[in-house]
Amino acid sequence: PGPERRAVRLVSAPVRIADAATVGLLRPGDRVDVIAAVEGDAEARVVARDVRVAEVPRGAGVGKTLFPEAGGLAGAGSGALVVLSVERETAAALAGAGASGRLAVAVSYAE
Template sequence: MFPGLPPARRRLRAVRHQLRRRRRLIAATLAAAAVFSALRTLAPPPPDTVDVLVAARDLPAGSLLGDDDLVRRAWPAELAPPGAADVAAGRVLAGAVGRGEVVTGVRLVGPDLADAEPGRTVVPVRLPDAGMATLLRPGDEVDLMATDPGTGESELVAGGVTVLATPTGVPEGPAGGSGGALVVVGTSPAEAVAVAGSALTHYLTVSWR
């Protein structure tokens, strides 16, 4: 390739020749490496995460949660809903939860349920007709009526109360006495007193608006 030159010079020229042929490829590779390094330097750090409990499947209101109903996942801290439940197994759902949805305290029957209705009092109400309870859904707005078992007369004891939790697996039809079914509603503090008093001497029923 380079006749008349000493072997060492020929090898040196061959190397230079190969470098000139490949310098574009080398330059492009170095430029790509520089861009990649710059992007990594400018990229924001990964977001902070917190562990939350999410529903492993669609769960209806009234479900008694088991370990197989829940999955713990890392969730972006800034997107995690306030009041995310840390422990939920063994608790009862006050409202339906969709698959992958974070389980929060306001979805569970218990003290946190009051947060679903700020300024309201959470009251359990026993309906003598369990079948009526199965018609209710969390979020329904109903009136509570008290019926005197002796005279059959009815009166309104609480209007526009919000249903917060309903039972599941209850038998249909009137049960009376200690039977029936419990539902949880949100009322004003004054109405809560009236409802509690009426529940001792009257049958409570609901009517829809």
């Protein structure tokens, strides 16, 4: 018998992508790389590779978030939300990258 395999546990990670138009091109089931760019850094870095798009929320105020205490719509940075199926560690890396910079996606294609 071979070594015991541990099941990979995936979570749904909501991620704000800087370019809302790019998110508009995505569909559930697409596979993407998530790239983080921090202002002032010369190079971007890949935070997640070949992860599955679980959901692309529609009509939820793309690029804006409702903050009633601020008197209505306030920018949550630009962009739009996408929900990705990722491992827990990747979800944490995405959250950190999103808090410190702008995120972009590149669609992955099988070779």
